[in-house]
Amino acid sequence: MYAILDIETTGGQYNEEGITEIAIYQYDGHEITDQFISLINPEKPIQPFVVKLTGINNEMLRNAPKFYDVAKRIIEITEGCIIVAHNAGFDYRVLQAEFDRLGYNYQRQSLCTVELSQKLLPEQKSHSLGKLVRSLGIPISDRHRASGDAMATVKLFKLLLAKDVEKEIIKNLVRSGEKKEVSAKIFNLLEDIPPVTGMYYIYKENGNLVYIGKSNNIKRRLHQHFTGTSRKAKRLQKDAFTINYEETGNELIAQLKENQEVAANKPIHNRLIQKVAPPYSLYSKKNKEGYIVLTVAKTDYRKKEVTSFRNTNEARNAINKFIEEYNLSSELIATTRDIELDNIINGTDITNITAEEYNTRVDRFIKQYSFYHQNMIIIDKGRSIEERSAVLIEKGVYKGYAFYDLNHQINKPEILKNILIPMPHNRDIKNIIQSYLRKKRNLKIIRF
Incomplete structure (x- = not known):
């Protein structure tokens, strides 16, 4: 659990600043679960340059609560949380100084989104909050007011968690967490897992990541792991100490993330994704x-294929779809001797159609389904109704994915690249995307 906050102060000498406004959003890694926003009477004048910057003046704070009036609420909303702030060293120091004046020893773990963004977004020209969120397409209102800056930090932190594909943030927090009894751990672990599409990560007590999985219903899949009797299920039941999850909104991003993250993290209970050609x-x-x-044939990497299939059943269904959509002819769809595809529909009769006219149809089909030289953005569902996802393909190479708010239009690759989570390309990725595109007919695809 995180307490993402922003503090506005009076300005002045080091450790003598007073808090004029505070905003705290309690965040569980997926959604905001509580919030506290308040002006605070600092009982000292505000520096003129701060008034000009924030718009908060002494008159506004005359009847505001004093810090000791809100201290208990701040302790409660941040209890058991990691403090997260943009330039956390400043906000956390000022908060501690206020508690010190009350004689209370306020201690929390903290994370700084400046440091995290420098590590995970090194290509950004500036890591100041305003410039950074603008370049990432994150909407920000009430700049230099606590609620606006804190909400922008929530959205930035959400992106940084997604960018942290090697899960260093979570691993470090698991390692530093308090030890606790896990005798009834299995069902306790499942209690807070939602039935959503996404990824799940199982950790041992020492913080080591031991399994990565994906599902359209991660709660149900984890329940299957923890009630199963197979050797793999029993190993997971024995090792599971902490579970983290990440919503992906749709199956495509879950598959793409699984492919990359299993290869990057090599969890001991995952079978490494094999780089094997589809048959x-x-x-x-x-x-x-x-x-x-x-012609449908066994895969030959020396040749450039239009698309690939995992089995003959997938090939048969796809061929029927291609014939129907592009008015192709079964007479001009062949198989090699070792492949049999029954129940192929007839399609168009080529006796009254020229080769030029028919080939135009085939060229349209190849342009649509061949991955080579494709330039497109695949738009799909996001993690909420206010969000969409985007997958970027350039010249047939998968570049990565991103989530974005509906009020931030993504129609050009240059815009998307600012918020893109880069991912490596391989043949498995190509096959995952091609298979998904064949199954999902109503996807929005922007070609460029």
């Missing part, structure tokens, strides 16, 4: 009459 692929070649023939 079957679709190839194109003109026959002697000049018509383009599409």
Whole structure:
């Protein structure tokens, strides 16, 4: 649990500043669970340059509560939380100084989003809050007011958690967490896991990540792990100490993240994703009459395929879809001797169609489904109704994904790249995306 906060002060000498406004958003890594926002009477004048910067003046604070009036609420909302702030050293120091004046020893762990953004977003020209969130497309209102800056920090921290693909933030927090009894751990661990699409991460007591999984319903999948009797299930039941999860909003991003994160983290209970060619692929070649023939054959990496299939059933269903959508002919769809595809629909009759006209249809199909040289942004569901996801493909290479608010339009790759979570490309990724595009007909795709 995190307490993401921002503090406005009077300005003045070091450790003599007074708090004029505070905003705290309690955040569980996925959503805001509580909040506290208040002006505070610092019982000392505000420096003129601060009045000009924040708009908060002495008159506004005359009837505001004093710090000791709100101290108990601040302790309660931050209890058991990690303090997160942009330039956390300043905000945490000022907060501690106020408690020191009351004779209370206020201690919390803290994370600084300046330091995190410097590590996870090194390409950004500036890591000041205003410039950073603007370049990332994060909306910010009431700049230099505690509530506006704290909410912008919440959204920035959410992005940083997503960018932290090696889970260093979570690992460090798990390692530094207090030891606790886990005798009834299994069902306690599942209590706060929601039935959403996303990723889940299982950690041992020493903070080591031992398993990464994905599911359209992560609560149900974890329940299967923890009630299963297989050797793998029993190993997970024995090792599980902490579970973290991450919503992805849709299955595509979950698959892409699993592919990358298993390879990057190599959890001991995951089978490493094998870089094995899908068994079957679709190839194109003109026959002697000049018509383009599409042939399903065993995958040959020496040739450039149109698309690939995991099995003959997937190939059969895809071929029928292609014939129907592009008015192709089953007469010009072939298979090699070792592949049998039954129940293929007939499609168009080529006796009254020229090779040029038919090949135009095939070219449109190849342009749509071949991954090579594709430039597109795949728009899909986000983690909430106010959010969408975007997957970027440039010249047939997967570049990464991002989540964005609906009021921030993503229609060009240059805009998307500012908030993109970069990911490596491989043939498995290509096949994951192609398979997903075949299954999901109503996806919005921006081609450029």
